[in-house]
Amino acid sequence: MSNDHAISRRDFVRGTVGAVVGASAIGRGAADAASGHAQAAARPGRSARVVIVRDERALNETHDVDTSVLDRMLADTVMRVTGQKTANAAWLALVRPTDTVGLVPTPHMNPTHPELVDAVRRALVGAGVPAGQIREAQGGIDLPTACTALIAMPALKAHWLTGIGTVLKDYIMYSGRPRDYHDANNANLGEIWLLPGVKGKTRLALVDALRPLCDKGPQPDPRYFWDYKGLIASTDPVAADAVGLQIIMAKRRALRGEEWPLSPPPLCVSVADEKYGLGTCRMSEIAIDKAGWAQDSLV
Amino acid sequence: MRAIPASCTPELTPAGPRGNVRGQKTVRCMIGLATLSLLAACPHPAESVPAAQPPPQSAGAIVSLPTQAGPWVRPDAPRRIDDETIFDYMDGAGELYLAYRFEHLDVYEYTAPEKRLGTIKVELYWMGSPDDAFGLLSNDWGGETIDLRGQGEGRHPHPAVPSHDALYGGGLLRFWSHNLYGRVMASRESPESRAQVLAIARSIVKERPANGQPPEILSKVPARLGERLVLRPDRTCFFRSHYVLNSVYYLAPNDVLGLGPAIDAGISEYRPAGTGGPPVRLIQAVYPSPAAAAAALRTFLKLYVPGPAGQGAAKPASAAANAEGKWVGWAAADRLLAIVLDAPGERDAKELASAALAALLHQ
Numbered sequence: 001m002s003n004d005h006a007i008s009r010r011d012f013v014r015g016t017v018g019a020v021v022g023a024s025a026i027g028r029g030a031a032d033a034a035s036g037h038a039q040a041a042a043r044p045g046r047s048a049r050v051v052i053v054r055d056e057r058a059l060n061e062t063h064d065v066d067t068s069v070l071d072r073m074l075a076d077t078v079m080r081v082t083g084q085k086t087a088n089a090a091w092l093a094l095v096r097p098t099d100t101v102g103l104v105p106t107p108h109m110n111p112t113h114p115e116l117v118d119a120v121r122r123a124l125v126g127a128g129v130p131a132g133q134i135r136e137a138q139g140g141i142d143l144p145t146a147c148t149a150l151i152a153m154p155a156l157k158a159h160w161l162t163g164i165g166t167v168l169k170d171y172i173m174y175s176g177r178p179r180d181y182h183d184a185n186n187a188n189l190g191e192i193w194l195l196p197g198v199k200g201k202t203r204l205a206l207v208d209a210l211r212p213l214c215d216k217g218p219q220p221d222p223r224y225f226w227d228y229k230g231l232i233a234s235t236d237p238v239a240a241d242a243v244g245l246q247i248i249m250a251k252r253r254a255l256r257g258e259e260w261p262l263s264p265p266p267l268c269v270s271v272a273d274e275k276y277g278l279g280t281c282r283m284s285e286i287a288i289d290k291a292g293w294a295q296d297s298l299v
Numbered sequence: 300m301r302a303i304p305a306s307c308t309p310e311l312t313p314a315g316p317r318g319n320v321r322g323q324k325t326v327r328c329m330i331g332l333a334t335l336s337l338l339a340a341c342p343h344p345a346e347s348v349p350a351a352q353p354p355p356q357s358a359g360a361i362v363s364l365p366t367q368a369g370p371w372v373r374p375d376a377p378r379r380i381d382d383e384t385i386f387d388y389m390d391g392a393g394e395l396y397l398a399y400r401f402e403h404l405d406v407y408e409y410t411a412p413e414k415r416l417g418t419i420k421v422e423l424y425w426m427g428s429p430d431d432a433f434g435l436l437s438n439d440w441g442g443e444t445i446d447l448r449g450q451g452e453g454r455h456p457h458p459a460v461p462s463h464d465a466l467y468g469g470g471l472l473r474f475w476s477h478n479l480y481g482r483v484m485a486s487r488e489s490p491e492s493r494a495q496v497l498a499i500a501r502s503i504v505k506e507r508p509a510n511g512q513p514p515e516i517l518s519k520v521p522a523r524l525g526e527r528l529v530l531r532p533d534r535t536c537f538f539r540s541h542y543v544l545n546s547v548y549y550l551a552p553n554d555v556l557g558l559g560p561a562i563d564a565g566i567s568e569y570r571p572a573g574t575g576g577p578p579v580r581l582i583q584a585v586y587p588s589p590a591a592a593a594a595a596l597r598t599f600l601k602l603y604v605p606g607p608a609g610q611g612a613a614k615p616a617s618a619a620a621n622a623e624g625k626w627v628g629w630a631a632a633d634r635l636l637a638i639v640l641d642a643p644g645e646r647d648a649k650e651l652a653s654a655a656l657a658a659l660l661h662q
Contacts, residue, residue, distance in 0.1 A: 062415075062487060108390040160546045161391045182391065183545055184552030215439075216546060218392030222469030222488065223442060259577075263549040 038242060042284040048239035050286055051080040054230035054293040058210055063227065065115040065210065073292070074119050077231045080289050081204065091127035094203040094235075095149045101129055102137025102147035102201075104170055109220050110157040110213040116231075120151060120206070141174045145197030152237060155208040156228070156244045160216035162186035163266030164248065167205045167241040168278075174198055187267035190276030193237070205240040207232035212244075214251040216262065226251065229293060238272045238279030239286045243299060245269055246283065250298035362423060362479070362503045364407060368495040371409035371419050380404035398540030399434050400427025400560050409499075417487030419496060423503070424480040430514040430563070432480040433537060436473060437513075438547070440533040442466035445497065447474060447504050459520035459567060460513050460535045465500065472496050476504045477511075513537065516563045516585055519658040524651045526572055528579055534568035548580055548640070555602050556636075557595040561587045569651070571643060579647065580640040583655050589633050596631045599638065603627065617656070619648035628652035635659040 053076045057069045075087035084090040095101050103120055105112030117136070125131050137143040137150060144150055152170045159165025161182040168189045172178045175192045192198065209232050215224035228247070234240040245266060252260040273281040280286060290297060366373060378388075381403045385393035388404070396404070402425040409419040426432040437460065444463040456462045465474035470488030474481045483500050485492035512518065514537045523529045536547050539562055541554040547566055550556070558564060564584040571579065586592040596616075604620045604627055617630040619642070628639035628648030637655035642648035 109392065159391075161394060161542070178391065179394075182394065183542060218395045219389060219482070221439070222471050222484070225469070261549075263547065264545045265549055 038246065038281065038283045040282050040284065042282060043280075046280050046282070046285045048234060048236035048280045048286050049081070049289060050232060050234040050236070050239050050243045051077055051289045051291070052209075052230055052232050052243070052297065052299070053077045053080065053291045054228065054297065056229060056293040056295075058229040059227050063211055065113055067115050067119065070113075070115055070119050070210075071122070073231050074116070074123060076291060077206070077233045078123070078204070080291065081233050081235065087123060088127040091123055091129075094151075095124065095127075095129060097128040097130070098133075099129065099149040100133045100135070100147045102135055102144055102150045104138050104144075104150055104152050104154075105136065105208075106154040106157075106165075106170060107138060109159070109165065109217055110155040110211075110225070112153050112155045112208045113210055116206075116208050116210070117153065120153065138170075139173050141176060141195065141197050144171070144174055144195075144201060147201060149203050150198070150201045152202055152205045153208060155210075156212035156232065156247065158214055158216045158224075158248050158252075158262055160218040161264070162189065162268060163216075163262045163264050164241060164245050164269065166207060166244050167237045168193070168268045168272050171198060181268075183264050184267065186264065187271040189268040190238075190272035190278050193272075193278055194276060202237060203235070205234050205237040207240055207244055209244070209247070212248065212251070214248045214255070224255075228296075228298075230297075234279075236279035236286075238269060238281050241266075241269050241272070242281045242283065242286060243288060247298045254298075361506050363506050364421065365499060365502050368409055368419065368499050369491060370411040370413070370416060371495060372411075373407045373409045373421070377405035377407050377423070380406060394542050395438075395546075396424060396435070398538070398543050399431035400539075401425075401431075402427055409495075415487070416489075417485060417492065419483065419485050419492065419499065421499060421503075422482040422484075424482075426478050426480060427560075429475075429477050429511060430537065431539075432475050432478050433510075433513050434539070434543075435480040436464070436466070436475040437536045438543065439473075440466070440535075442468035442471075442473070445472065445474070445500075447476075447497075447501050448509070449501075455512065457513055457517070458522045458532070459517045459530065459565075460532050464510055467493070467497070470496065472500050474500055474504065475510060477508045479503075479507065514563055514565070516565050516583055516659070519583060519655070519661075520565060520567045520581065521651065521654045521658055523572075524569070524647065524654060527647060528569040528651060529572050531568045531570055531578075534578075535565060537563070537565050539564060544582075550582075550640075551602055555595070555598045556582070556584060557586075557591060557598065558584070562591075576643060577641060579642050579651070581651060581655055582636075582638040582640070583659060584636045585659065586634045586636065592631055592634050592636050596629060596636055600629070617649070617653060619645045619652070621645070630656035632656060632660060 053073045055069050055073050057066055059065060078087060078090035082090040082093040084093050101124060103117055105117050121134050124134050137147055152167055154166045154170040157165050162169050163186055171192045172181055174195060181189050209228045209230040211225050212228050213220055213225050232240055232244055269281045272278045380388045382397060382401055405423040407421040440461050445465040445467050447465045465472060470485040472483045481503060483496045485496050517537060538544050539558055539560055541558050544550055562584055567581045569579040619626050619628040626642040626645050626648035628642060630637045630652040635656060637652045639648045639652045
């Protein structure tokens with residue numbers, strides 16, 4: 001079995017995925033899991049692109065953000081995601097000036113850097129989205145309902161109740177009952193992305209990987225933060241989470257010098273692909289576009 | 300972004316087996332408010348209605364916090380967090396503390412006149428027993444060991460767990476002091492903040508009762524199985540909830556062992572000696588009744604062990620079975636249960652489970 005996948009075959013055989021995906025998926029799920037979802041073969045017509053932009057100067061030695069460096073990283077990131085030649089054109093390929101844009105950062109455990117939220121807000125205004133049409137939309141279901149476009153902006157982190165707590169978990173509060181997605185039920189996080197007020201609105205998954213957290217918590221332990229100094233972005237939320245998961249798992253192996261599985265397993269990533277159709281979790285279907293600082297990229 | 304398939308439905312998955320606990324708490328709160336309203340409406344003298352008073356301070360609740368630590372100064376009173384407000388304070392992390400017997404949390408934040416120094420946050424988790432406070436520390440034995448009491452090697456060495464009661468790393472000090480679990484964290488680590496973090500913690504534990512031994516069940520963990528399996532004390536965790544168990548070792552999606560506040564349980568990790576093979580895990584649990592232990596074993600075998608051993612009507616109280624190339628062993632008697640997971644062979648699974656049960660039976 002590969003060292004790189006985070007979900008064991010036992011998770012499927014013991015019913016974890018069977019309970020949430022349905023019996024029809026168990027056989028395929030078990031087969032995939034035996035070799036690792038992340039390492040499974042590419043499917044025809046399925047692909048995604050994930051951009052990772054890093055800059056060694058993004059944080060100083062006390063982990064403070066250099067906002068000018070961050071602005072450049074953000075511009076580079078959205079241009080690479082969209083293929084546009086300028087940052088303004090890139091943002092306008094993602095949102096319209098008439099959109100009401102909801103920014104969805106994470107407030108807990110490893111909060112999204114406010115400097116990144118501010119940078120996105122500035123960039124959107126610079127691209128022509130009126131400031132009054134840009135709002136923070138983390139919280140109850142009424143917040144995304146009032147938006148026509150969403151930008152998921154979680155920080156990269158492991159989570160003790162959901163395995164990974166990044167892109168797919170970013171909308172958990174929209175469910176109104178976040179505890180229903182704990183433990184193995186994290187597999188169902190993808191369904192929140194299909195709620196009427198949410199479905200189809202996410203234009204970009206922009207992961208704050210400036211200083212990720214590689215252990216689950218539940219409260220942040222500074223030993224498990226590290227300066228990755230990166231942004232990870234994709235229009236495919238599942239692919240963004242899959243790449244983030246690879247980075248977290250690689251960091252955990254590096255810290256302990258041995259396998260250090262996430263527990264509970266982050267089932268939400270593969271189930272968001274297999275059941276909810278939100279994107280791809282298979283690394284064979286994901287093209288990673290890396291730019292900038294290359295040291296210890298972990299993926 | 301790919302189109303969402305039309306067949307996907309927006310309905311959310313029903314609540315899990317525990318239901319909506321927050322909702323239940325809200326209902327309890329509403330019942331409490333209704334009761335208070337009824338009491339207020341009763342024709343009793345006003346003085347018969349008990350006034351809100353701070354709980355009596357037992358010896359176990361004593362702490363001494365300096366008002367100033369270097370340039371950092373604390374407020375006079377803590378922010379008090381209880382089981383109703385813990386999720387507002389720390390989101391889903393509150394589950395960890397409720398998974399042990401949490402009473403309340405006091406939070407003090409020391410601030411400095413210069414922003415560059417950051418803050419020092421002191422979190423004092425008051426738990427129902429020393430075992431619960433120990434359990435919280437046992438979730439992670441990593442970090443630099445700290446002797447807060449200046450008593451050398453700390454408490455009496457214990458074969459199943461490290462002998463230290465305080466661990467530091469990256470600006471965070473975690474410690475166990477009787478029925479108190481503490482976290483003292485500098486938002487910006489520096490030599491000065493480290494010194495003050497340790498000074499604050501030393502002040503907290505100074506007047507408190509000395510720690511006794513770790514939970515009794517951990518004294519029943521076999522240190523080794525012959526020359527084949529060797530215990531790793533830094534991977535031993537005391538727990539009462541499947542949430543904690545699953546965060547250490549993912550056993551199953553639901554609470555198959557029927558855990559809860561009245562149950563003492565531990566999970567330990569063994570390394571096959573000399574082979575560098577994958578770890579073997581041992582779970583030991585003490586239940587309130589033989590029926591509860593038997594029910595836990597039945598559920599575990601039904602869900603976890605394939606074939607006749609798990610599905611048959613008569614389940615042996617002690618045996619082993621192959622599960623996907625690794626061996627599961629179990630042994631149960633009276634209120635006691637021992638389960639071995641991921642053993643490399645049948646003999647290891649059986650013998651470690653039997654040894655663990657024998658240790659539990661030996662008082």
